[in-house]
Amino acid sequence: MYAGFVANVNRLNEYRKSKISNRNFLVVAALIVGVLAGLAAALLKTITHHIEKFLQTDLHWQYKYYLYLLFPLIGIFLSVAYVRRFIRKGKFETGLTPLLYTISRNSSKLELHNSYSQIITAALTVGFGGSTGLEAPIVTSGSTIGSAVGRFLGLSYREITLLLACGAAGAIAGAFNSPIAGIVFAIEILLPEFTIPAFIPLLLSAATAAVVARFFYNEQLFYLVTEGWEVNALGFYVVLAGLIGLFSIYFGKANYAIKGFFYKIKHPYKKVIIGGLMLGALVFLFPTLYGEGYITIKNLLKGDTTAVINNSIFADYSIFPAVILLFTVITVFAKSVATLVTLGAGGNGGIFAPSLIIGGLIGFSVAFSINTLGIAHVNTANFIVAGMAASLGSIMHAPLTGIFLIAEITGGYVLMVPLMITTAIAYLINRSANKYSIYTKPLADKGQLSHHEDKDTTVLNMMKLRYLVEKDYLVLKQGDLIKDKMGEVLQSKRNLFPVVDEQGKLFGLLYVEDILKVAVGQSIDETLAIDELVQPVPQLLPIDADLKQVLQLMENENVWILPVVDSQEEYVGFVSKTAIFNKYRAMLSRQADYLS
Template identity: 70%
Template sequence: MYESLTRAVNKINSYRKTKISNRNFLVFAAVVVGILSGLAAALLKSLTHHIEDFLQTGFHWQYKYYLYLLFPFIGILLSVLYVRRFIVKGKFETGLTPLLRSISGRSSRVEFHNIYSQIITAAVTVGFGGSTGLEAPVVTSGSSIGSNLGRFLGLSYREVTLLLACGAAGAIAGAFNSPIAGIVFAIEILLPEFTIPVFIPLLLASATASVVARLFYSEQLFYIVSQGWETKALIWYVILACLIGLFSIYFIKANQAVKSFFYRIKSPYRRVVVGGLALGALVFLFPTLYGEGYVTIKNLLLGDYNSVINNSIFSSYNEFPAVLLLFTLLTVFAKSIATLVTLGAGGNGGTFAPSLIIGGLLGFTLAYTINLTGLAHVNVGNFIVAGMAAALGSIMHAPLTGIFLIAEITGGYILMVPLMITTAISYLISRSYQKHSIYAKPLADAGELMSHEDKDTTVLRMMKLKYLIEKDFSAVEPQEQVRSRLSGLFKSRHNIYPVLTEERVFLGLVYAEDLFQQVLKNNAEQPVIFSELMQPAPQVLAPDTELQAVLAGMENEQAWLLPVVDSRGVFLGFVSKTAIFNKYRALLARQADYLA
C-alpha cells in the first residue's frame, strides 16, 4: 500500500514538474496549507469554547462550583493521559522551541500527529481552565500541516521550511483574524532573514487562513474606543514600557524556576497532581485566570473595570479603588505563575495569550492609577492596548508581531506611535537581560539555534565532533617491528599512524617522515619497533569536544589531524580539518538554501 502511494506521488511530482514551475506550485501549496491551517485554528477555538461553555453554563449540579478547584487538574490529567496512551511511537512537545529545533536541525520535519494531537490536548487543557493560550498549539498544528504536505510531495528542505512557515502564519491569522500579524510572526520568529520569494506564499497562506477561520468566527476579538493619543501622554507610555520590560525579565526568571521545579518531579502523574491542584487554588482565588482570559481584557476595554475582581471571593470590595488596583496587580503575577504551572504540569498551550493578558492588566493598572491620583488624565483603553503589544514583544522577543497583532485585533491603527514606542523600549530592556527569547534560549544553550548574527559560530555549534571522526587509519602496535609493516603503511593514503595496545588504548603517533628516515638508514642488524619512533599527540580530543575548541587546538598546535579517544582512552579515530571544513561548507549551503 505504502509503496503504491509512493509511486503515485512520484508520478504526480514528475508530471507537475514538467507542467508547473516550482514557484507557481509553491503558491498553490501555500493556499492549501492556508485553508487547512485556518480550519485547524477554527476547530481548536470551537472545541475549546464548547468545553468552556458546557462546564460553565451547560453543566448543572448542586455542588458544581466546588469542582472549579478540580477542573484545571482534570484538564491537565486528560492531556497527559492522551499523550501517554495515543502517542507511543512519536514524541510530543509543546511550545515554539520544538519548531525552531525542527528548522535548525531536523530538516523542518514536524511529526504528523501534531496536526491533531496539539488541538486535542490544548482544547482539554484550556477548556477545563488551564491558564494558558491556544496560539502555540495551533501554530504547531499549522506548521505540521505545512511540513508534512511538503515532505509528502517530495519538496526540498527550503520548500518544506517555507510551507512550515506558511502553516504557522495561517494559524496565527486564523486564530486572531489578523493576516498581517500572521506574516510578520512567521518572518520574525521562524524566518529571521526575510527574502522576497517567501513573501507571496506567506501572504496567500495567511489571507486564506483568515478567510476560512472568519467563516466560523466573524466577531472581532477586542474593541477599543479611542479618539487618538496625546503627545503629553508619551512620558506615561515610556513608564509603562519600562515596567513591562522589567516584568518580562521577572517572567523569564520565573519560567526558568518553574521549569526547574517540575523537572525535578520525575513522575508525570505527580506533576499533574502538584500542578493541577496548585492551579485550581489560583483559579479559585483569581477567577480571571480561568482559560485564556480574553474576556477580562474585553470587559476592561468596554469600561467595566470591576470585571477583574468580580466573581472572586473579594468581589464585595469592588467599591474600593485601592483594593481593585492591588487585586489587579496580584492577578498579573498570579497569571504568569498559573501559565508556567499549567505548562510544567503537563498541560498544552503557550505564552502568547498570557502575554497579552499580563500586558493589558499592567496597562490598565498604570492608567487607572494615573487617573485616580490626578497626576494626569489618560485614556485607559489606549494603555491597555499598548501594554498588550509591549508584553508580547518583550516576553516573546517579537516586537513587530506585537505591534501589528494588537493594531489588527483591536482596530487601533491610530495608536501606532504609542504601540511602537512602548514595544520597542520594553523589548530592548528584555533583550538587554537575555539575548534570546524563552523559546530560542534552550536551542542557543545547546548550540542548535540557527542564528544569522554570527554564522561561523552558529554553524560550528551545530556540528558534532562524534559525527566527523574518520576511522580508516592504519594502526600499529608498540612492539611491532617497523620493517614488517612498511609495505602496508606506505600504501596507506595517510601519513600518520596511531599506536595502540591490543585493547586499542591510544599511546601515541608515528609519522611517515620518521619511517622514511628509518628506511634510509636500512640498519637490519638493529631492528626498530614502533614504540621507538612513537611521539605524543599534540592534543587528544574527547568525542563531545566542541568544534570551536577543536579548531583552536589545531591552530595552536599547527596540526591537521588530532586523535579522538573515549573516557577509557580507547582510540575512536581522527578528526581532520578537511572533514570539519567539508561539513561546514555543507551546512552553509543548507542555510543558504533555507534563506533562498
C-alpha cells in the first residue's frame, strides 16, 4: 500500500514538472506552507496562554501562590518526560543551532515529529513559567512543515531549503503578526545564499501565515508607538546601544557557562530538579521572569514605571526611584540567567523573547535614569523600543530582523533612525568580540557551519563522501599469488589495486608498475605473493569524512586519490579529486539553474 502511494506521488510529481515550472510551483507550495505555519503559530500561542491563564486566574486554591515556586519545575519536568516517553526513535533538539546544522549538513531534512513536539514541549515549558520564548520552537515547527512538504513533493535540496525558510518566515509572521520581519529573519538567519527569485515564495508564505494566525489568535503584543524622536536624544541612543552591545557579549559568555554547568549533569531529571528549583527561586524574587515576560514591557510602554517591581516582595519600596532602577538592572541579569537555566534544565524555548525583554528593560533603565536625574527629558517608550531592537539584533547577529520586527510589532516606523543607530552600534560591538552569533558559534567550532561568505564550504557541505566513492577497482587478497591474478590485472582499467586481509580490512595498495617490473623480461616467480609487493596505505578516509577536510588532506599529502573505509574499517572504495571536482561543478550548475 505504501509503495503504491509513493508511486502515485512520483507520477503526480512527474506530471507537475511537465506542466508547471519550478518557479511557479514553489509559489503554490509556499502558500501551503504559510497556511500550516500560521496554524502552528496560532496553536502554540493559544495553548501556552490558556495554560498561563488557568494557573494564574482560573485555578482557585488557598495555597496556590506557594506553587509558583514549583510551577517552572513542573513545566520543565513535563517537557522532559514527554520527550523521553514519546520521542524514542527520533532525536529531539531545541534552539536554532540544530536547524542551522540541518540546513548545512543534513540536506534540510528535519524529523517530522518536530512539527508537533516543539509545540507541546514549548507550551508546557513557557505556560508553567519557564523564562524563555516561544519563537525558536515555532520556527523549528514551521521549518519542519516546510521541509516535510518539500520532501513529499520530491523537490531538490535547494527547493526544500527554500520551503524550510518559508516555514520559518511564516512562523515568525504568525507569532508576531510581522510578515516583513519573518522574511528578513529567514534571509538573515537561515538561507546560506539569497536569490531574488526566492523572495516571492517567502513573501507569500509570511503574508499567508500572518493572516491565518491573526484569524485564530488576535491579541496585540505591544501597544503602538506614535510619538517621533528628537535629534537632541541621539546621543542617549548611542549610550543605550553601547550598554546593550556590552551586555550582549556578557549574555554570550553566560550562555556557554550555564550550558557547561548543566552539560556536566548527566541524569536528565537531576537537571530538571536543580534547574527547576533555581528558576522557581528567581521567579519568586523577580515575578517579571515568569514565562515570556511581555506583560511587563506592555505596562512599561503604557507609562507604568513600577511595572517591574510590582507584585514582588519589594513592591512596598516602589516609591523610591533608586530602588526601581536598581531592581530593574538586577532583573536584567536575572532574566538572562533564568532563560539559560530554563534551557539548560531541559525546557524548550529560545532566546528570541528574552532578548526583547532584556533590551526593553535596559532601554527603560536608561530613559528612567535620564528623566529622574533631570539630565534631559526623553520618551521612555521610544528607548524601550530601541533597546528591544538593539538587543535582538546584537545577540542573534540579526540587525535587520531586530529593526523590522520591532518597527512592525510596535508601529514604531517613526523611530526608524534611532532603531537603525542603536541596533547597528550594538551589533558591531558584539561582532567585534564574537565573529559568530550565539546560534552559529557551536557549529563554527566544529567546522559544520555553511555561510554565504564561504561559498566553497557551503557547496562542499551539501556533498557527501559516500556518494562519490568509486568501487570498480579489482580487489586483491593478501595471500593471493601474482601469477594467479596476472590475467585480471592486465584486463583491469585501473593502475591501482586495493589489497585486503581476511577480514576485508585494507592491508595495502598494489601498483601495476610494481607488477610489471617483476614480470617484464623474466618469468614470474611461482611463489611470489601479492603482499611482497604491496605498498603501505598513505591515509584512510572514513566514509562520513568532511569533504573540505578530505581536499585539504589530499593537498597536504600531495595525492590525487585516497581509499575509503566504513565504520568497521573495512575497505569500501576510492575517492579522487576528479570525482569531487566533477560533483562540485555539477552542484554549482544546479545552483545556477535554481528556480529557473
